[in-house]
Amino acid sequence: MKILIVDDKPANCLALQKILAKPGLNIIEASSGNDALALVLEHDFALILLDVQMPDMDGFETAEIIRGNHETKHIPIIFVTAISKEQKYIFKGYDKGAVDYLFKPLDPDILKSKVNVFLELYGQKEVLKKTNIELKKANARILEQQEALIEEERIKVLLQMAGAKAQELNQPLASLLENIALIGEIKDNTAKTKECIYRMKVSGQKILDITKKINTMNYAEPIPSYYNSAAVVSFNRKIQILVVDDSEDVVEWFKAFLADQDLIVFSWAENFKDSFAMLEREQFDIIFLDHILKDGTSIEYLKNIDEKSIETPVIVVTGYGDEMLASKLIQLGAYDYLPKSRINTESLSRVINNTLERARLRKDVKKAQAKMAEMSTVDELTTLYNRRYFIEVLEGEFERADRYETEMALIMMDLDYFKKINDSLGHPAGDMVLSDTGKRLRRHVRKSDLACRYGGEEFAVILPNVRKDSIFSAYERFREMVSKQSFKYESKQFHITVSIGIAFSNDAESANDLLAHADQALYQAKETGRNRTVIYNTNAISVG
Known part of the structure; x- marks a missing residue:
């Protein structure tokens, strides 16, 4: 620590030095106000002992300048003076920024006592400053971790939702x-x-x-020393956790680790059947799932969860530490894989907190995607118009055809056995087929037609002002074009066919009728062997 003694008489400085000298204290002297002003800009002083009576610039003026500078105004100043103790001088000193007055001759005990008070305050301030710096560093590291986790989960969610x-x-x-x-x-x-x-x-x-x-698997690694889980992980609402395990004792084991978390409530299910019944009746935030149960493994459980469209996050907790198993479980939809040997209060609290955050993020992404899809008129994969826009246009075109007594056609088409492509080659291969089909359809339609992706592997085309005899031949050509197209994905070559249903507005009472007729024609094409074009009429469905 440093203190500054400002006095124009060397003897006074020496006397103060002798009284205050102690280990760890650096005493610096200045013989004038100007020297003092230069020193306070170079050093960080805990205290200034300032003589009032000095030539050129007295103590009052010096103090006023120090107080007026943003970088030095925080330094406490004690006036040391032999002038009158009259109130007007004392008030003037306080007005210029002094925190105290000492009158000559000085009492050494009083001097040391007052100086020590300010040295102690300075020490506390320095400790607080260092603590704040460390806290800022720790917070910055925690924020980096959280941002990294959120970004990683955002990518995972987007890949998963894209089928990749x-x-x-x-x-x-x-x-x-x-x-x-x-x-x-x-x-x-x-x-x-x-x-x-x-x-x-x-x-x-x-x-x-x-x-x-x-x-990469997240194995709930030990938390770095700067990461204070107790400070970061806190639950401000009730958390419902369903434990699926052969033994109810496991629930007590979890409770022991999380004894301080009053807002976490555990429920227990012994097997698949009981757990799914409970998930239908109640809302749970997380499922803790044992890998091996009497009626199956966590692999079968996760497949059942997916089939039942249950979105409750699953954490597999098991005594097995197999990395291959962990990777497979994550790919099947588990949020995390936690070996029992690595479970402690901190890791358990952290995995719950991270899982809740990841689940919230997935919901937010789905909501945002749904909102964007709702607002959009174009299907992102095929760049054709989407179903929402198709329905809007269909209503308008049907009314226009009815008003002006013209004929319009509606084409519904479906790619045959498309699911086999996704199942055998994966969703990227299916996406490739959908994208290519969309491009071919867009090139095939007239400028006045509206081509749409109706949903999944289904496409639709609205054709205003048409002649019945020309439509069938046009879409027979499209069907043949698709069947002859050869696709290649990861060295595997394959073909695909399309079934087509056609309906006309003069045979329908409304746009909904027209859509139903086209759908019936498509169904007939599927039922009579696929890879064919069928026209609907009021008497019977004719196969072309």
């Missing part, structure tokens, strides 16, 4: 990097080409690292 898995991206990305490396070996590359290749390599590696991170 991280491992499905790894292969093409790794191939991209390998090909870039081969390009780099070609001779006579210009400097600019090499620079572009380097940038592509860096970008590809970053994406590969992201996908690796997405695929």
Whole structure:
């Protein structure tokens, strides 16, 4: 710590030095107000002992300048003076910024006592400052962790909702990097080409690292020392947890770890059947699931959860520490995998908190996606108009055809056995087929027609002002075009066919009737062998 003694008489400075000297205290002297003003800008003083009577610039003026400077106004000043003790001088000193007065001759005990008070205050202030700095650093690290977790979960959610898995991206990305490396070996590359290749390599590696991170298991590692879980993990509402385990003793085990968490309520189910019955009756925030139960494993349980469209987050808690099993469970939809050997109060609280945050994030993403889909008129995958816009246009076109006594047609089509493609090759292959079909349909329709993705693998086309005899032949050509198209995905080649139903507005009383007729024609095409075009009429459905 440092204190500043300001006095124009060396003897006075020396006397104060002798009284105040002690280990850890650095006493600096100034013989004038100007010297003092320069020193306070160079050093961080705990206290200033300032003589009032000095030539050129007295103590009052010096104090006023120190108090007027934003960087030095916080330094406490004690006036040391031999002038009159009259009230007007004392008030003037306080008015200029003094915190106390000491009158000469000085009492050493009083001097040390008053100085020690301010030194102690300075020490406390420094400790508080260091503590605040550490807290800011800790908070910054925690925020970084939270942001990283949220970003990781956002990517996971988006990939999951898009029907993709991280491992499905790894292969093409790794191939991209390998090909870039081969390009780099070609001779006579210009400097600019090499620079572009380097940038592509860096970008590809970053994406590969992201996908690796997405695929990495979170094993509830020990919390870093700066991470105070008790301060961060707190629950401000009731948390309902369903424990699915053969033994009810496990519930007491969890309760023992979370004895201080009054808002966490546990329920117990012994088997699949009981747990699903409870999930129908009650709302739970989390499911703690044992891997091996009497009626199956967590793998079967997660498949049942998916089939029943239950969105309650599942954490698999087990005595097994198999990383392959953990990876499989995460891919099947488990939020986390927690080996019993790694469970303690901190890890359990943290995994509950993180799971709740991830579940909230997924709900937010779904809500945002649903809202965006509702507001949008275009299907993102095929770039055709979406179902919502199709329904709006269909109503208007039907009324227009009725008003002007013109004919309009409605085409409904469905890709045959499309589910087999998703099941055998994966959703990316299915998306490729849908996107390609959308492009072909958009090129096939007239400018006045409206092509839409009706939903899933179904497409629809609204055709105003048509002649019945020309429509069948036009969409027979489209059907044949699709059946001849060869698709290739990851070295596997395959074909797909389409079934088509056609209906006309003159055979319908309303837009809903027209839609129902087209749907019936499509159903007939499916039932009579698929890969065919069927026209609906009021007497019977005719197959073309």
